[in-house]
Amino acid sequence: MSVETDDGHGHGHGHHLPAVEDWPKGFGEASWWPFIAALGGSGLYIGAALFVLGQPEHGVVSPLAGPLVFVLSTAAFLAGLYGWLYHAFIVDFWAGEADDHGFPMKLTMLLFLGTEVATFGAGFVYYFFIRADAWANLPPIVADGNVLNALVIANTLILIASSVTMHYAHHALLKDNRKRFVRLLGATLLLGLIFLAGQTYEYYEFITVYGFGLTDGAYGSAFYALTGLHGLHVALGAVLLTILFIRAIYGHYSPEKHVSVSTVSMYWHFVDIVWVFLVVVLYVGAIV
Structure with a gap:
């Protein structure tokens, strides 16, 4: 959805912010993109494990299970990173680079x-x-x-x-x-x-x-x-x-x-x- 963001000086910029406003009700104001990135990152390890278990000498799961989970997890991980990076970098594109929040960003x-x-x-x-x-x-x-x-x-x-x-x-x-x-x-x-x-x-x-x-x-x-x-x-x-x-x-x-x-x-x-x-x-x- 398109929302108006304020640059701190009363000037709004209409552009898409992929978090907060479109977060399901009941979750407060937390951004959901880090959560998606974390799920995708976890899925990479699960996909690797399923790949090993799907080898002929094991045969516990289908040989396609590991690659499929890995590809889907990669997509989720990259999507989560996109939203996360959007807030960390692209939002500042509209209002100009921040010069008064250096310490919090570096600490993060x-x-x-x-x-x-x-x-x-x-x-x-x-x-x-x-x-x-x-x-x-x-x-x-x-x-x-x-x-x-x-x-x-x-x-x-x-x-x-x-x-x-x-x-x-x-x-x-x-x-x-x-x-x-x-x-x-x-x-x-x-x-x-x-x-x-x-x-x-x-x-x-x-x-x-x-x-x-x-x-x-x-x-x-x-x-x-x-x-x-x-x-x-x-x-x-x-x-x-x-x-x-x-x-x-x-x-x-x-x-x-x-x-x-x-x-x-x-x-x-x-x-x-x-x-x-x-x-x-x-x-x-x-x-x-």
């Missing part, structure tokens, strides 16, 4: 990253248990040392470079160098997309050339769960960077108004740090 991002640390931490703990208990049954790709190759190293350097360009893009904005800010922000987005393409090709090569898949032992499940989860975060970061880049082209940011840039920068640096840990633990640690 820090709290969100805290939950992400816990999520990845649980995955790492699972992996370490595997290494301690089931390390003898390594896939050939790991036993032969092929899990760490030139593509992985290049992809790592690309993601680290994107973190550098993101830092200097934010720095350029603070110095009111808008042209440099837009160029470096665009470079960050491009590097992120190249990383995703590289990881997709890495999966393709591992599966088709080396026969190393999700169900290839305990290591395979840990490897694809952790790297896939990270890839999902990079994809989300690419969406955020795209929003920033479009808004930057329209001149929505300044040295005084850059809350969205700061929070997305925090998220992107976190994603890069997690990848470095993944490379050290999953790739280097597996062959040492």
Whole structure:
């Protein structure tokens, strides 16, 4: 539904706000998009579990159950993120970038990253248990040392470079160098997309050339769960960077108004740090 929103100065803007007003009665004023995103995210894990249970050696459920739940959950997750990001970023598009709510937004991002640390931490703990208990049954790709190759190293350097360009893009904005800010922000987005393409090709090569898949032992499940989860975060970061880049082209940011840039920068640096840990633990640690 189309509603009128106030920018704090008595000026309304007619555009769609996908929450609050269209929330079913009885739920107060809570936004329902984070709830949908959470359901979709939970469904991803359920879909992965059903996929394993649907393999011929198990046959507990239909082989199509896992992929179907995974696709539907992905759709719900992306829809929830859309509504959530709409409120966090697009609403400010109409009233101008906020400059007096920086601390709450940054605190919210820090709290969100805290939950992400816990999520990845649980995955790492699972992996370490595997290494301690089931390390003898390594896939050939790991036993032969092929899990760490030139593509992985290049992809790592690309993601680290994107973190550098993101830092200097934010720095350029603070110095009111808008042209440099837009160029470096665009470079960050491009590097992120190249990383995703590289990881997709890495999966393709591992599966088709080396026969190393999700169900290839305990290591395979840990490897694809952790790297896939990270890839999902990079994809989300690419969406955020795209929003920033479009808004930057329209001149929505300044040295005084850059809350969205700061929070997305925090998220992107976190994603890069997690990848470095993944490379050290999953790739280097597996062959040492």
